[in-house]
Amino acid sequence: MSVVVVGTLDTKGEEIAFARDVIEAQGVDVHVVDVGVMGDPEFAPDTAAEAVAEAGGTSLQSLREGGDRGEAMDAMGRGAAAIAERLHGEGTLEGILGLGGSGNTSVATTAMRALPVGVPKLMVSTMASGDVEPYVGFKDVTMMYSVADIEGLNQLSRRIIANAALATAGMVASDADVEVEEKPTIALTMFGVTTPCVQTAREYLEDRGYETIVFHATGSGGRAMESLVRQGVVDGVLDVTTTEWADELVGGVLNAGPDRLNAPGEMGIPHVVSVGALDMVNFGPPDSVPERFEDRTFHQHNPQVTLMRTTSEETAELGEILATKLNDASGPVAVYLPLKGVSMLDAEGEDFYDPDADEALFDAVRDALDSNIELIEMDAAVNDEEFALALARKMDEYMSEAPGEIVPDGT
Missing domain, CATH: 3.40.50.12030 (Uncharacterised protein family UPF0261, NC domain)
Structure with a gap:
């Protein structure tokens, strides 16, 4: 059982680490993918931002030097999607969780949309109370409104992030015993x-x-x-x-x-x-x-x-x-x-x-x-x-x- 958590470890490291710990406490392995561009990660991820940028067809240094946030998010989205597809193919991604504002919502949901229907996908986002079509597309992406900004841990954010982490862990750890028949x-x-x-x-x-x-x-x-x-x-x-x-x-x-x-x-x-x-x-x-x-x-x-x-x-x-x-x-x-x-x-x-x-x-x-x-x-x-x-x-x-x-x- 394994969950991939996608986030910007240069700005949301504390919150992502909290989600990781909640999931691991349920006996579920976690693979953290760092998609932060501008700073150093607050802890060592399993997949570094450099690898994400390369999978997106560029380099982290180029993105930093370019200074174009939109271009950086597009590249990191492509890279995160490629990595998510690879991890799923290897059997080390059974669910995916994202946390963030508009930037990481764009990046993480790009990775989610690259995965097959049926793979659990949950995005905790400040954008989830508005028009979510650009993030969901036509895949089974679940959007959870963060209510407050994901900036620090407090009595509100801890509960919401914990709920999201527990939901993701539950989706990958539980066997619904769904009947699948081989029918045309x-x-x-x-x-x-x-x-x-x-x-x-x-x-x-x-x-x-x-x-x-x-x-x-x-x-x-x-x-x-x-x-x-x-x-x-x-x-x-x-x-x-x-x-x-x-x-x-x-x-x-x-x-x-x-x-x-x-x-x-x-x-x-x-x-x-x-x-x-x-x-x-x-x-x-x-x-x-x-x-x-x-x-x-x-x-x-x-x-x-x-x-x-x-x-x-x-x-x-x-x-x-x-x-x-x-x-x-x-x-x-x-x-x-x-x-x-x-x-x-x-x-x-x-x-x-x-x-x-x-x-x-x-x-x-x-x-x-x-x-x-x-x-x-x-x-x-x-x-x-x-x-x-x-x-x-x-x-x-x-x-x-x-x-x-x-x-x-x-x-």
Whole structure:
């Protein structure tokens, strides 16, 4: 059992030593990685700052002489990530803990994001009460707010650092006896407005003997899914909800970046795709919507989420993007079009019902999709049971035909 603790020993040595001692008192080994740049460490680490800088492609002397804090943090982040990956590969990193302000939060979480999902990752940070997306990304990084600055030990900091140290030690020392079955794994993408479709498809696939992982199409969800596809964790993707591309194109807050839809095709795994929730772009509260959209159609999903209807021009471009992405796939691909609506809000009588915008989307897919890719059009809405089952059955068919695929004995 071993925990890596990442910190700046030139400024936070006392606090890091305290965390180390708490962890070691639980019978867990500790490996301290020093990422301090400007001064000498307050105690000898297991991995020195010089080694971290070198792993980041530079030298500690260069960083000190350069005097650019941002450049130094970037380099130490790269180095810490490389060292964390190596220690994990050697079996000497079973969990990772970081302590610090904005600088070490950036460095330590860079190392954390380099590690596989499932490795315990805990960051005690002065930044944890704000926007943590830059630190967490799409990995399972736990952020703990330090309340006070991590500067000296006192009645408050001792308790918080001890809690973090005990939590990390507990995560690596405890055996949750989580059952892991060797089943082919299918990823599905879901939004609230496509939930019935995904639930029906998931239940069908699980009855057939597959394991399913559902990703919330919130930007980070799509990036997480594509990352796991590239890691080989996922064997097939049922991409019901491609809505993140609407945010990427129009400027919403839940975009997954321009590489969304790439990974399944790059890996050559089965990919069954639909156009779920491409009728909407996501923003925060109403006052967060940019003024340039003031004349658009909106739906208040909840006090924190405002949805905006995509236009015919936007859906046409989205259809072309989707088709162009899928044309490059090296594995089996099928595209399903629900001609009666792409979300709960796109049904007749609902706020986003717009047949012209939907038809622009469908026409663009029809025109841009290569003829060797299966295109199935159904006179159904995305959440209709018949549509969901058609998607699931196609996924099962592709999985059964995939070379070297472990396919369960379905019932």
